[in-house]
Amino acid sequence: MRAARFYDRGDIRIDEIPEPEVKPGEVGIDVAWCGICGSDLHEYLEGPLFVPPAGHPHPISGESAPVTLGHEFSGVVSSLGEGVDDLQVGQHVVVEPYIIHDDVDTGPESRDYHLSRELGFIGLSGCGGGLGEKVSVKRRWVHPIRNDVPLDEAALIEPLSVAYHAVDRSGAKAGDFVLVGGAGPIGSLTAAVLKARGATVAVTELSELRRQRxxxxxxxxxxxxxxxxxxxxxxxxxxxxxxxxxxxxxTSAQPVLDTLLNALRPQGVLQVVAIWTKRASIDLFQVVMKEIEVRGSIAYVNTHPSTIQLVESGAIDLKPFITGRIGLDDLIDKGFETLIHHNETAVKILVSPSGEGL
Incomplete structure (x- = not known):
């Protein structure tokens, strides 16, 4: 099968690799669509970051570069490993793309498995990825969706779950006034979750195109x-x-951070969801004098089912956030380069590894 693999900074190649073996307890998936994430761009421009460098295997996956990229993906169940009896071949699914030690509690009451030691991500740390035609994933991380949810829209459930977790962490509720810094993919999806929860949403954004969107x-x-x-x-x-x-x-932009802090009421919450690869400065005088709470959020934890319900119920329409569909051969020129140099024109660019649907 074909797959986009990360070798090193600025070096992503489309390779022919063997199809994955579907082991006991795993689900074989034909990937339909995979989104290009900001973390993929960080790997391309600044990496390896989450990707284990060549010769330094990830402690759980045992893999190092080159690895298949892609962690925002949807697909169709193609086969079931031994012991998996609650899914069916042909069923539509999305993946919560974690690589976690087997002794970590990932049960429905856990609120911290996403912070466990040596955690990795499918599509960054090994175990295949959504920028390959097929993938095999442990049953725990496979979430069924209704077959009437279009698979291209379903590929946005992973970043929507990032937004959902950030909103959870912020404590925002119906009737609150919430300011979102940035109308990129995560900012826009965070605004969507906030609106679905009944908040009044304001967005600050430099790009006219993104503001209009x-x-x-x-x-x-x-x-x-x-x-x-x-x-x-x-x-x-x-x-x-x-x-x-x-x-x-x-946004991971200092001026935006400063603006948000200034705009908060006393005892408001500053929620940081952006991945900052550089140090930020913060006006601790304001934090103290207004008793601001500063919180971080990373990825998601037991939020995929609730996120899927938002989409299945129609509370959030994901179609407007899809701004491009490409094949693997166009991944760099029409995908990465567009998002790096013309990001105001795009929210989410989806990739069809097989070319179906283009």
Whole structure:
């Protein structure tokens, strides 16, 4: 089969590799669509980061570069390993792409398995990936979805689950005023989750195209251009001088972090979901004097079922966030390069490893 594999920084190749063996307790999946994630771009530009470098195998997967990329994917069950009897061949599924030690509690009550020691990700740390035509995944990490949910939209459930977990961590609830920093993929999807929960959502974003998109999709009530207005003052004006109840940082940009902190009300929550690869500075005087809570969130933990329910119920429409569909051969030129150099034109670019659906 064909797969996009990461060798080193700036070196991703389309290789012919053997199809994966479906072992006991695993589910064989024909990948339908896979999204290109910001973390994939970080690997390409700055890596290896999550990818184990050549000669330094990941402690759980035992693999090192080259590894197949892709962790935001949907597909169709193609085969069932011994002992898997609660799924059917032909069923639509998405994957929670974790690689976790077997002794970690990943049961329905766990709230911290995503923080366990030496955790890795399918599509970054080994065990195949969604930028290959097929993958085999442990049953625990395979989530069925209704077959009437289009598979291209289903590929966005993984990043939507990132947003869902961030909103959970923020404590935002119906009736709250929440400011989202950035209208890229995670910022936009976070706004969508917030709207589905009944919050009033404001977004600050430099790109005119991205500002218009969150307005057009209905996930934002207010959109600000920070070069034209004082965002914190606008938030206070809209909240009767109070400020935002919560703010979500989804850019890893220092000016955005500063703006969000300024816009928060006393005892508000600053939620950071962006992956910062450089140190940030924070005005601790404001944190102390306003008793701000600063929280982080990474990935997701037992949130895929709830996220899937949001999509299946129609509370969130994922179709508007798909801005491109390509095949493996166009991965770099029309995928990575577009997202690196023209990211304001795209939210989520999906890849069909087999070429079906293009």
């Amino acid at each position: 969150v307005l057009d999709t209905g996930v934002a009530d207010h959109v600000f251009d920070p070069t034209k207005v004082d965002v914190a003052e606008e938030v206070r004006r809209l909240t009767g001088g109070r400020g935002a109840d919560a703010a979500v940082e989804a």
